[in-house]
Amino acid sequence: MEHRWMGWAALGSGLAALLLGCTQIQAQPPLASEPAPYNPTGLPSPELTQAPTVDSELTQAQLDFGLTLFEHLRQASPEQNVLVSPTSVALALALVYNGAGGETQAAIADALQIRGLDLDQINQGNQAITQHLAQLDSEVALEIANSLWINEQLPVRDDYIERMQVAYAAEVAALDFGLPAASDRINAWVKEHTRDRIPTIVEQLPADQLLVLANAVYFKGAWSEAFDPDRTRDRPFTLANGDTIEHPLMAQDDDYLYVETDQFQAVSLPYGNESLSFEVILPAPDTDLATVATQLDAETWQGWMNQMRSRPGEVQLPKFQFEYEANLIPTLDAMGMGIAFEAGQADFSGLTPLDAFINQVRHKTFIEVNETGTEAAASTAIGIMPTSIQMPPEPPFQMVVDRPFLAAIRDRQTGTLLFVGAIVDPR
Structure with a gap:
């Protein structure tokens, strides 16, 4: 019965996020530890335009998508608590959809249940929903943020970047994915925008990762009448x-x-x-x-x-209080998006001139319900990978060990040092 209550509480929270929003949709300044925002045009970042009326077709499609996603995940773990933010997943996939083409775009449209809606309608509709929700209740903390993390050595189309900045207020930064600091920066961004409730969303990324798209949602609301x-x-x-x-x-x-x-x-x-x-x-x-x-x-x-x-x-x-996480690739594959995950088949030509595919869709959530109200957070990270790419080779180095030196034998997995020494005379 605990699973019943908590499962439905999770559904209520996820649907509340889907139907009733989660945003202060404004461009946030980068973290102090982040690089300057990526701006390939050299022009000031575009401002959000006046939001149109909320599109009922799009909100209906998002409700359909959210319930289908939830049921797939519930069936996959029927004996466990499940908490999903359809809004977070749908918006992250909308960022991806903007860069997809051909059969890949059609497959994402089918999964999102937005086939028949044109791209401008989708982008303007998402912008309208989030701007509307930002003004819904001054007594509730309801925020959403989007970001693009780009490999500084690989090409992402400027018009795609600009469209995401305008329609989704996406923060953009270029990173060196060959450094552990790249994952740290993305995780720090998610942690900040979920107020520490989702501390990590990605692990160490491959050096040739093309792009990571991240969404963060945070909700905190007090009951209209608190429980005693x-x-x-x-x-x-x-x-x-x-x-x-x-x-x-x-x-x-x-x-x-x-x-x-x-x-x-x-x-x-x-x-x-x-x-x-x-x-x-x-x-x-x-x-x-x-x-x-x-x-x-x-x-x-x-x-x-x-x-x-x-x-x-x-x-x-x-x-109650619990956390939930899932790899959404199997679920989205079952919902018809399989081609987007296939190297050599996926089409993201609207995003990059490289052949690329989705190699990661991670989703994490948190919820706490008590006498005063509810706090909930979610993050979705989607990774896009080149099908095959030759990274620029590192320049050759020369190391002449012709003077006293240190040496060690260690276990790389645990870091255990089996031997360590100083060699001052190799004779």
Whole structure:
């Protein structure tokens, strides 16, 4: 039962992020440790244009995508907590989509469920959504940031960079991926923009990595009516396998938006000025989580939300905190994006003149729910790799060991020194 509650709480959080946003969409200054922003044109970075009206076709497509993504991940780990930010993944993939061509672009469009929407509609729609959400609730911290990290020795098209700066306020920097500091800089950026909740998103990257696109989402909202900590106490909680544990459950009485069917109960708990909310769907005692989850599509979800009506009642909700991470390549492959991961087949000609493919899609999330409210964060990193590229060779060096020197024998994996010495006379 813990998995049921937490799984649906995770779904509510992910959908809240998808439907209700997560952004202060403005270009942020680079970290002090970062290189200066990459500006190949030499001109000032373009400013955001006036956002058009929020595009209902795009928001519907994002809802469809988010529910499909969630269900794939839930089925892959049915006995584990799952938390995904559809907004983070969709925006990161939108950055990639802008650089894709031919069958690769069509495959990404199918996965994102945006086939039929033109590129300007997608970019302007994403810009409109994020700008709208930035003004939604002054009582809630809701931020989004995008960035492009480019190999300083490999070509990325200037028009692609400029488009990402304009439409997505993407920060851009050129790095030497042959140095460990490159991964450190990307991770530091993600850590800052998730307020330390996602400290790392990439490991050491290959020296010929072409590009890393990173998205970060942060949410922190106080309940419109806080739970009284004095009413929180350990109560029985039934796990998915039937075992019962004692776990802290918060309790509150109020008027809530609520709906009940023979399969589930659903309640909406508002944050701040009630523009944002936490949706909880509890399967009926004789219905398992999978039965309800497999019904989810955009039409069903919206139907459930539209059926909610104000009703007095008591809510008992577990306190919880967990982290989640996933390699999204298998999931996106199953959703129809396989060609984008195939060396020699993928087409990212709108991004680079090199043959390239996606070699990494990492997603990490964090959530904490307690008496005061909810804090959640997410990051998505997408790596793009040249299919084959000859990196410029390092110039030859000369080392003449003709004077006293130090030498050692070590275990490279553990760093253990087996021998270390000073050789002052080699005779």
